[in-house]
Amino acid sequence: MNIKFDPNNAVIKLCMIGMGLEDSGNSEDAITMFHKAWHEATDDYERFIAAYHLARQQKSTIDKLKWMETSLQCAIKINDENVKSAYPTLYLNIAKCYEELGDSENAKRNYELSNSAKGAPSDIGPFYHGTKADLKVGDLLTAGGTSNYKSDLKMNHIYFTANINVAGLAASLAKGEGRERIYIVEPTGEFENDPNVTDKKFPGNLTRSYRSKEPLKIIGEVTEWAKLTTDEQGEWREKLAKNKGEIIN
Incomplete structure (x- = not known):
């Protein structure tokens, strides 16, 4: 699978509108837009992006963790160079959720996964x-x-x-x-x-x-x-x- 980030993709556009609403302090409408993006997503790439933005908006740590893990699972399923750079961020956010929930074992495991996913880009182009x-x-x-x-x-x-x-x-x-x-x-x-x-x-x-x-x-x-x-x-x-x-x- 060779996926390219396309700012004209319908789901990415919805997420960008959601981020605009968020920036203007309209968080309720922003989360509605991210839910719309999630429901309109047609593949794992679109679901990975929509779930990440839904995760950021959750007030409850358990809900945030659920959406971050959903985003990560979609990203792993894609297994594409275009999304591997997101792994450190996703693992880091998951680790922070476990830390807030007092689960130090899972927090430590995800911090380690985040660090091991970092490093110089492995992209070979063109x-x-x-x-x-x-x-x-x-x-x-x-x-x-x-x-x-x-x-x-x-x-x-x-x-x-x-x-x-x-x-x-x-x-x-x-x-x-x-x-x-x-x-x-x-x-x-x-x-x-x-x-x-x-x-x-x-x-x-x-x-x-x-x-x-x-x-x-x-x-x-x-x-x-x-x-x-x-x-x-x-x-x-x-x-x-x-x-x-x-x-x-």
Whole structure:
């Protein structure tokens, strides 16, 4: 199974609406939206995401534990690179629930599972970088440039992703007059999960977004992908305007 995080997925959209309601202090409507997402979920990937958000909303520790364990079981059933980054977060939340319930044995076991699931990303790609820069195969992309989105922000890392939808978004929103481009890249050194997205809205790093201090080597270019409409670009630019630079750079 090869699942890609898609912000246009109906269940993910419902969860994002729920998070918006939550952010505005409307927790009752938020939980209604997460329940709707759960009932409309059609596979384990959608159920794993909906259950995680339902878990976060529970007032009772037992209910929170039940939903977190449901989310974890769905994630394990999927057994896909796209969800493995969520394991440490799910085990950690389960451990905290057991700790609150006074079950130190299960708490300890889940803390250990959370720690053992951590580590450097094991993603093998292919990896992509979206931009408007005109580059060629063999060129190196290096850290130290200015952000694609915030001209006063200097980047200490170079960012890339294994999700072509995310690279397409980065290309669409990048500064410059050139055409949108997605390059296929190869990391030349170690890389880590992008902390600007990891655990921020969804568990783990579902968008498979990474960053490195080492250069990325361009090994090819993607010519066909689903581009954003003008309206979608406008929506994302609005989100970025409200943002403090903590988004796919």
